[in-house]
Amino acid sequence: MRIAIYDLDNTLTRRATFTPFLAFAARRIAPWRLILLPIWVLMMLGYRAGLFDRTTLKTYGMRLMLGKASVEMLQRVGHEFASTRANNDFFMPAVLALLDEDRRNGAHVVIATAAFDFYALAFADLLLIETVIGSRWDGRVISGGNCYGETKLRRVQSWAKAEGLSLDSATIRFVSDSFADAPLLELADEPIFVSSSASKRARAKARGWRVISAD
Incomplete structure (x- = not known):
C-alpha cells in the first residue's frame, strides 16, 4: 500500500494560514477584536523569544x-x-504536481498539519483529499496538543492503527517545508522537503531528503 502525507502550510499552500485565519474569522465573528491584532503580533514575538511554546501561543x-x-x-x-x-x-x-502523481499511483492521500482541522478540512475538500490529521480545538483548548513535530508523528501512527494500516509495510511519501517534521520525514520511504531557501535545501539534502523548490 502507498500512503502519501502532505503538510499544509507552506507546503500545499504558498503561505501560512493561522494568522490570516485569525484576522479573517475575527472580521466575520467579532470585528472589534481586530484592534487586538497588535497584541497577537507581540505574542508571536514572545514565542520566538522562547517565552512559551506553540500550543500555548x-x-x-x-x-x-x-x-x-x-x-x-x-x-x-x-x-x-x-x-x-x-x-x-x-x-x-x-x-500539486506531486499530489496528482500520488493519485495516479493509487496512494491513500493524507494531510497532516498543525493547522486547526476546522479549516484544514475545508482546504482538503477543495483538493479532494478525504483524510485530515490536524490540531483539534474543543472551544477552550487544543485537545491532544498541537499537531507538530513528534506529536504529528504520533497522530499519524494513531490514525494508521485506527484504520488497520501498517506503516511498516506501506510505502510512505511525506512532503513538508519544516525541519520540525523531521520525525515523520525520517519515517518516510520518500521524504520530500519544500523550500525556497538555499541553506534549508542544503540542510535537507545533507539528511538525504529529496528537495523541491517552493518558487
Whole structure:
C-alpha cells in the first residue's frame, strides 16, 4: 500500500494560514477584536523569544481573537476562509504536481498539519483529499496538543492503527517545508522537503531528503 502525507502550510499552500485565519474569522465573528491584532503580533514575538511554546501561543491566539466562538461557527468560517484563499493562487504548483502523481499511483492521500482541522478540512475538500490529521480545538483548548513535530508523528501512527494500516509495510511519501517534521520525514520511504531557501535545501539534502523548490 502507498500512503502519501502532505503538510499544509507552506507546503500545499504558498503561505501560512493561522494568522490570516485569525484576522479573517475575527472580521466575520467579532470585528472589534481586530484592534487586538497588535497584541497577537507581540505574542508571536514572545514565542520566538522562547517565552512559551506553540500550543500555548495558538491557544492564546484563539482566545484573544475569537473568544468563545463555537466549533460549529469556526467550521463555517473555515470553509469561507479556504474558499477565498483558493481563488488567489494559494496552492503550491510543484506540490500539486506531486499530489496528482500520488493519485495516479493509487496512494491513500493524507494531510497532516498543525493547522486547526476546522479549516484544514475545508482546504482538503477543495483538493479532494478525504483524510485530515490536524490540531483539534474543543472551544477552550487544543485537545491532544498541537499537531507538530513528534506529536504529528504520533497522530499519524494513531490514525494508521485506527484504520488497520501498517506503516511498516506501506510505502510512505511525506512532503513538508519544516525541519520540525523531521520525525515523520525520517519515517518516510520518500521524504520530500519544500523550500525556497538555499541553506534549508542544503540542510535537507545533507539528511538525504529529496528537495523541491517552493518558487
